[in-house]
Amino acid sequence: MSFRILGTGSALPVTTVSNEDLTKFLDTSDEWIRTRTGITERRVMNDGESLLTLATSACKNALEMANTSPEEIELIVCTTLAGDYTSPALYCLIAKALGLSDRVITMDTNMGCCGFEYGLQIAHTYFASGMITKKAIVVSAEGLSRHADWSDRATCCLFGDASGAVVLEAAPDRKVDFDWTVSGNADILNITRHADNSPWNTYDGKGVLHMNGQEVFKFAVSSISARIGAVLEKNGLAPDDIAKFFLHQANIRIINSAIHKMGVAPEKFPHNIERLGNTSSATIPVLLDETVRAGGVQRGDKIILCAFGAGLASIACLLEF
């Protein structure tokens, strides 16, 4: 058994931070950020918001579009770099807030910016094995504002917070396929852990994001065309067969470079990086939701989702909408 996307949903924090706002405490400019990244503003959580509140709204929106009640959900995969608590995992809290069955299969996964596609891969496996036979949720909820180093102008301007979700339904004969790579590289892109509590350990680091931008840029540009090329080839498809390509929203320059390298019409690459920045694994489900609600994807369309990020990891997912 395969699956199809029955509903999409997203939720954004209310607070908008413009590039101009950043110039109040960083030596930067709107011009630099816009020309190097395409970003003009991003959303950040305030005191009253949490990953739980965002993820719950995103799931409710997706359930509503899917005309699905919470009791029908058999599996929920939650992707996040770090939930509101180290423990319990975010999925427990979301499951309770949505009123899911206490027999629902649940997990949090942390695959960085590739999380949503790896989440779909997990759901795919459950449908294929027959462990679940009806419906599942994959929800990505990310609070990069909690991890960014707000004193480092070269990284903090890139990130924002958001949540996006999909409701999946078992569907025979729907094409779903993946191509992915992982490598154990923590040098180029990482978020360190906070100082430990242990009296036997002197580590006193700060939990912030570090990145070698140039190296990530090169990894991203080469991964996108390689993953998309591989998933197309495995399925005997050409770029012309694909209605839309949803790329991880990390930098408009990465997206433009991939478009140039692949020689595909730019209209096939929706983007919202301008308004939201990089929200890690949430970028693609949020973009998908916005595009679906604007009528930009039709039933039966073949689409490709493609992400890259910490790990370093990259993944492309081919779906029939």
Added chain:
Amino acid sequence: MKEKLIAIIAEYLGKDASEIEADATFEDLGLDSLDIAELVMQIEDELGVTIELNAELNNIDKLVEYIENQG
């Protein structure tokens, strides 16, 4: 080699090869650090070479010399 690099950079900038000065800095050609990263990847692919970027390597002439010295 030089013609090839000029052709790649001209195509990237959407300009004619005759408009590209090999001794002008990349910055003067209107290329920022991300453009250069992209071009280096393309040159590595097309010419089968490996380029370690550094601040000294800032124009086409120097890049040609660097690649030729690699043998």
